[in-house]
Amino acid sequence: MAVGWAKDGAVQDQIDAGIQDAVQHARQHLPRGKSREFCEQCEEPIPEARQKAIPGVRLCVECQSELEKHQSRFSLYNRRGSKDSQLR
Numbered sequence: 624m625a626v627g628w629a630k631d632g633a634v635q636d637q638i639d640a641g642i643q644d645a646v647q648h649a650r651q652h653l654p655r656g657k658s659r660e661f662c663e664q665c666e667e668p669i670p671e672a673r674q675k676a677i678p679g680v681r682l683c684v685e686c687q688s689e690l691e692k693h694q695s696r697f698s699l700y701n702r703r704g705s706k707d708s709q710l711r
């Protein structure tokens with residue numbers, strides 16, 4: 624049964640590498656160009672400096688940090704799905 628244990632370890636390594644790739648991939652494919660003037664989540668105005676600093680920004684600072692807290696617990700794939708369902 625030692626073989627099964629070793630195999631699990633290898634699979635875990637592959638999963639970790641996959642998450643790294645997914646994070647990099649998601650960062651490269653963030654929406655660019657048009658920043659939102661108002662937060663998608665709470666509709667507070669997004670400061671112009673932030674709009675310029677983050678091309679394609681959609682959330683205010685508060686909502687962004689809140690989202691990132693949640694993202695550490697959910698997969699990027701789930702996030703992509705829920706983002707679509709929130710579009711108006």
Ligand SMILES: [Zn+2]
Pocket residue numbers: 662663664665666667682683684685686687
């Ligand atoms: Zn907000």
